[in-house]
Amino acid sequence: MRNMATIRQDLGAGHHFLFDDAIIGEPSIDMFTQEHWQFQNKITGHAKGRGTTLFIEHEQHSWVLRHFQRGGLVGKLLSDQYLFLGVESSRPFEEFKLLAEMRKEGLNVPVPVAANIHRRGVIYRGDLITQRILGSQDLHQVLCHEPLSESQWHAIGRALAAMHNCQVYHHDANIRNIMIDDKQAIWLIDFDRCRKRQGHQWKTGNLDRLLRSLLKEKEKNAIFHWSMDEWQHCLNGYSSIARTA
Structure with a gap:
């Protein structure tokens, strides 16, 4: 780079x-x-x-x-x-x-x-x-049409962990700010009011924000291909590379 x-x-x-x-x-x-x-x-x-x-x-x-x-x-x-x-x-x-x-x-x-x-x-x-991230859709668009595989949820978790490993706090880590391109790469967008922060305690809050977003959209949309069981796949991907010390 x-x-x-x-x-x-x-x-x-x-x-x-x-x-x-x-x-x-x-x-x-x-x-x-x-x-x-x-x-x-x-x-x-x-x-x-x-x-x-x-x-x-x-x-x-x-x-x-x-x-x-x-x-x-x-x-x-x-x-x-x-x-x-x-x-x-x-x-x-x-x-x-x-x-x-x-x-x-x-x-x-x-x-x-x-x-x-x-x-x-x-x-x-x-x-x-x-x-622009060409050939991409946000996570909300994708889940309204089809489910993600376990490996895709792992990739989302790793993308969030990579951001946190750089000590970047995302102010609004919701499903509309996570993109998947046509090569299945995960992108994070909309970093207004985001910044680098010290420590690790705040990182759980970022993950909780994403979970709340998923639960909210599950409630709002008649067709939404996500269940709570899949959340663990995201957490597993996150913990596979996350630095906590």
Whole structure:
């Protein structure tokens, strides 16, 4: 895995960029807007979550553009506004840097392409572009159509353990943030508000979050190919490589 070359640049007017100059030569404000890609007819799809995530095809690249949006009650009041506490501690920059670190560790996470924040006074708004994981579906989509094998559950457990071995805490380790590609590789996505943490006690909480997600979707979906018996397969895969000391 190569060392990612990243450059931070302030273009004035409150815009700050962080980008991989091996992927793009120079970022622009426009590339973080939906209108820019719509005008060029390069949007190939979208996903709903907090706000809208766009899928973009550009010069043989497949990208995901996500505008940072708050959730919950705070999101209804502040939408996409965040308190500015410094460029380096902004959520798009922190996620970009964490993804770059995890890629260096060999983890299957999205390749960060570019991050943008736009500051106005004490608030900022932000965006992140990553490379799309082609030929992949999230775990929710898969389980609504077919069950996973024991070896696949082992692979999911190992992917979570590999992340934890790098001391990375995932803020929302649910089944929609676990992807399986057409080669059966496991990918972890959406590292907003995630960070490196010391110790080991918190790791069980990450696993519990995934279990709650599985139980919730089992209750909600008439067809959902998962049973509690299969949870042990995931735990077995996790414990096979997990470092606890």
